[in-house]
Amino acid sequence: MANNIEVKELLDAGVHFGHLTRRWDPNMAPYIYMERNGIHIINLYKTAAKIDEASEALKKIAASGRKILFVATKKQAKEIVAEKASKANQPYITERWPGGMLTNFVTIRKAVKKMASIDRMKKDGTFNTLSKKERLQVDRLRAKLEKNLGSISDMTRLPGALFVVDITREHIAVKEAQKLNIPIFAMVDTNSDPRQVEYVIPANDDASKSIDKVMTYVTDAISEGLSERKAAKEAPKAQPAKKAEAKPAPAAVATEGDTQEEE
Template sequence: MPVMGKIEDFKIDMDEMMKAGVHIGHSISKLHPKMKDFILGIRNTSHIIDLKKTSQYLIEALKFIQEIIKNGGTLLLIGTKPPFKTLIKEIAEECNLPWVNERWLGGTFTNFGTILKRIKYFKELTRQKETDEFEKYTKKEKIKKEKELEELKIKFEGIKNIEKFPEAVFICDIIKDKLCLKEAKMKGIKTIAIVHTNTDPTLVDYPIPANDDAYLAVKYILEKIKEAILSIKKK
């Protein structure tokens, strides 16, 4: 996990990170041994994350993301915790990225062919709905189709334009979305993720030591990802 780059390259502000609560860790009893190098100290009964290291690792992740975008690749954003669902979708749509903000479907990567077939069916149902083809069904059939479409939309709306594996995934919480992390690693998809003090950072290719529970902390990191991507797309 090389660490290079200057903080000013991406306008990383440690005061802003502190205000957002990026540095606040879990209680000391929950510390994962492999997170020790990222700990600055203890406040009350909680660990404090070293924001200098957060800055360094965030920069490394942002550089990697920019390389993906430069080369025409895809970054998939994953955030299924209720407080972050809307945020993930908004950031993804602003950057024209795919996203998942509902429960990760087992097999999304490991049974990719089946997922693509379901996406194709979802898009066909959407087309039928938009062209009033649902009107040819009986009332009972129409209600059934509309319910099915709504369920498929929840599952596939964010990844409906994916045709191949993304080059990388960004995961807000690797405990909540451990299945996504596992499947990505199995398929050789690079992983970028926030790693809180209770997680194993060695499971992630580009770990970002930070608070994965606080809305403002997660928003700060996602906003930096957005800025990094949009700066490349504007060139």
């Protein structure tokens, strides 16, 4: 992975641009290279190393079969995160964070099941038996649920990790994950406290190019982990088949030998 992370690519994407120096969090000092025109510049060599570290960890989580929930509700990150997370077959939240999404997961799952039951109603014809007003209400409810929870409909249990773009903005999601000891991976800008996160990726979390670049690296690693999991699952299936083919021959020879001795 490390070889694939080019510092020049990060530079071209503007990953190094931090916030105004007066808006910084002193805990980000180890990741800051210098100050230029009143703006902090992030050390991209440290960013590259942290992307590599986070990618390896995410790859292992994906290979273990756990989901990684992506959280990014800011305008410039929403579409990028939705697209990249979908490609890697991972759940994501890009609308408002539903309070209790993690700490009250049972209730959230009920809402997702409600969405599925509306879909069943439409398939089996029950929906058509409702009055026009009721149908309109059900459609509105379905649209609302789809907007807020559609992207997590396949998440049947708590995620194995959270990936957050801008921990200051998504502080509620961060707090819920901390309560449940769910590891947090995040793009952390110079105005945020990196101590809240297990896997810090010091990076510009405001520019779409920067978000796109970091998201590409991490989701590629997740896809790699999923491929490894698939290959590991398929390997044992192939081995018993070969053994089964090989077994009958010796058994037949042994039986034949026994018969001759008896004679």
